[in-house]
Amino acid sequence: MSSxxxxxxxxxxxxxxxxxxxxxxxxxxxxxxxxxKRTHVPLMGVANLVVKVARPAGTSGFKLAVFEDLxxxxxxxxxxxLDRLMNDVCRGGLHPLIVTHxxxxxxxxxxxxxxxxxxxxxxIATFERHEATVIQVTVNVxxxxxxxxxxxxxxxxxxxxxxxxxx
Amino acid sequence: MKVAAILMAxxxxxxGAQEIKLPASLDKLADKAEETVDVTLDGSLLKLAARxxxxxxxxxxxxxxxxxxxxxxxxxxxxSHEGQYDMADLDEIRAQVKGPQWSxxxxxxxxxxxxxxxxxxxxxxxxxxxxxxxxxxxxxxxxIVSVVGTLDPTQLADLSxxxxxxxxxxxxxxxxxxxDAK
Numbered sequence: 174m175s176s177x178x179x180x181x182x183x184x185x186x187x188x189x190x191x192x193x194x195x196x197x198x199x200x201x202x203x204x205x206x207x208x209x210k211r212t213h214v215p216l217m218g219v220a221n222l223v224v225k226v227a228r229p230a231g232t233s234g235f236k237l238a239v240f241e242d243l244x245x246x247x248x249x250x251x252x253x254x255l256d257r258l259m260n261d262v263c264r265g266g267l268h269p270l271i272v273t274h275x276x277x278x279x280x281x282x283x284x285x286x287x288x289x290x291x292x293x294x295x296x297i298a299t300f301e302r303h304e305a306t307v308i309q310v311t312v313n314v315x316x317x318x319x320x321x322x323x324x325x326x327x328x329x330x331x332x333x334x335x336x337x338x339x340x
Numbered sequence: 341m342k343v344a345a346i347l348m349a350x351x352x353x354x355x356g357a358q359e360i361k362l363p364a365s366l367d368k369l370a371d372k373a374e375e376t377v378d379v380t381l382d383g384s385l386l387k388l389a390a391r392x393x394x395x396x397x398x399x400x401x402x403x404x405x406x407x408x409x410x411x412x413x414x415x416x417x418x419x420s421h422e423g424q425y426d427m428a429d430l431d432e433i434r435a436q437v438k439g440p441q442w443s444x445x446x447x448x449x450x451x452x453x454x455x456x457x458x459x460x461x462x463x464x465x466x467x468x469x470x471x472x473x474x475x476x477x478x479x480x481x482x483x484i485v486s487v488v489g490t491l492d493p494t495q496l497a498d499l500s501x502x503x504x505x506x507x508x509x510x511x512x513x514x515x516x517x518x519x520d521a522k
Contacts, residue, residue, distance in 0.1 A: 252370070270385075272378040274370065286385070324414075325377045 193236070195267060195287055196309040199296060200238045202262050203305060212239040226306060229330045231316035234294065236309035245279070245302045252281060255300055259283045267296065271324045282328035284320065299328050306331075359411050359488045360473055363432035366415060369482065372424045373417040383410040383489075405498060408468075409489030414505060422479045430475055433484065437462075437473050454479055457506075464490050472496070476506045 228235055252274050263269055271284040279302040286295055297308045308331055320327035370376050386409045395403050437460040445459045456477045464470030474485035485505050501507040
């Protein structure tokens with residue numbers, strides 16, 4: 174069975190799209206939707222000192238956008254609003270592999286892949302009560318394995334407070 | 341998520357095999373839920389995965405499973421207290437698996453307590469299955485799984501516990517495909 178999971182991870186990686194324009198499109202969509210601008214992060218090398226973003230082992234090609242001071246629609250309205258936003262984004266060819274919502278944490282995550290077979294890049298958009306991050310990352314097999322093996326925790330691999338992963 | 345075996349899968353896929361339609365009422369459950377997890381692995385991803393496998397040893401079995409699947413969809417809802425969903429919320433799904441091509445399997449048990457599990461098989465060709473629907477209802481959690489594609493009944497155990505699919509002990513009748521016709 175491990176080979177099945179492994180294969181699915183490989184496939185998910187290959188399924189990711191890999192074009193910067195998709196990352197830019199998601200960022201622009203969030204900016205337009207909330208009327209905010211992404212926070213400037215001058216050096217990606219120190220990005221995880223500024224924001225709570227981790228780089229798990231097995232990832233590369235990290236690209237990050239951070240949004241602060243987001244208006245925070247609460248409850249189901251907020252979740253439905255986010256779903257609509259991300260569904261609109263996905264009409265451009267992105268495919269949602271894993272979507273999670275947590276009411277207690279006020280957190281929603283969307284792990285998106287692009288055109289099948291084009292690359293091993295994923296887009297991970299995570300929304301918290303007043304901030305959001307969008308990460309474009311190239312993942313290897315092991316990392317993909319972790320993500321699909323624990324879909325409810327997949328996006329948390331990229332949080333700095335989850336220090337059991339390499340950075 | 342699949343590539344090489346697309347044509348083969350298309351040929352093998354039983355006519356009429358298609359993903360069940362998840363009712364809009366599930367959105368209301370999502371509104372009540374504390375946690376929701378949606379996993380959507382479509383056919384292209386699954387078939388592409390099959391390409392990475394060698395076709396030898398253990399990978400041969402996995403390759404066989406993947407090359408026959410069109411999609412895996414999992415919807416999971418966790419609630420803060422009991423009674424936030426009703427079994428009637430699943431009626432629309434149950435209605436879709438009442439046709440002559442579908443059977444509800446008896447003997448499927450869960451390792452968790454107070455868990456009601458219904459597993460429906462869609463008849464495929466050549467003794468294979470054409471799809472599976474799993475409805476798993478616990479007091480605080482509801483999970484809906486739809487697997488579309490051609491797979492051997494003996495491969496079910498390989499899907500259990502994977503990709504957000506709940507862990508089940510699939511004990512299908514007496515081994516002769518005994519089912520409780522629905």
